[in-house]
């Protein structure tokens with residue numbers, strides 16, 4: 001039995017969608033993000049960085065969204081190409097790119113004060129992060145052109161990751177959905193029953209991207 005520590009719409013959305021896609025038993029533990037529960041002593045024992053999500057698996061707390069996603073996809077078939085399969089390299093590429101570049105840049109967009117010393121520079125730091133994000137979505141859209149899913153072999157955890165990023169990208173000056181390829185991809189992912197169930201359980205309302 002897994003235990004996912006989550007807060008609606010945050011990075012926990014990816015493991016939450018995956019758990020429902022995979023059909024494995026799990027329990028949700030709501031973290032009061034607004035109330036700062038993630039910085040409290042009990043949560044810091046699970047993740048000393050004070051960030052959401054955490055997945056408790058076999059009594060061990062795992063943090064970092066991408067690590068949780070890779071671990072879940074390894075343990076339960078259906079969301080990743082087999083180790084050594086031709087698409088496995090692309091799968092790693094997308095999972096790492098979405099974590100290391102796209103999601104990481106979003107931290108600068110949502111929390112620009114963490115990236116500056118002088119509060120007077122906050123708007124500028126946020127604007128610069130927004131520009132980097134929009135450029136990144138342009139690159140991803142180019143790579144997705146002409147295909148339904150990120151991997152030639154079909155739907156994978158990387159598509160769920162991209163949906164979460166495109167969803168967060170609705171807050172940009174030019175929302176990610178403005179790119180028709182990204183809007184069409186999001187519509188395909190959103191059509192999946194497990195994804196709809198996740199959004200409903202988290203209390204998230206349309207428009208989702």
Ligand SMILES: N[C@@H](CCC(=O)N[C@@H](CS)C(=O)NCC(=O)O)C(=O)O
Nearest residue numbers: 010011038050051052053064065066
């Ligand atoms: N690299 C971390 C980043 C997670 C992250 O930034 N989580 C945000 C929610 S999307 C969070 O916990 N924010 C609350 C805070 O920083 O206090 C991961 O992927 O797990």
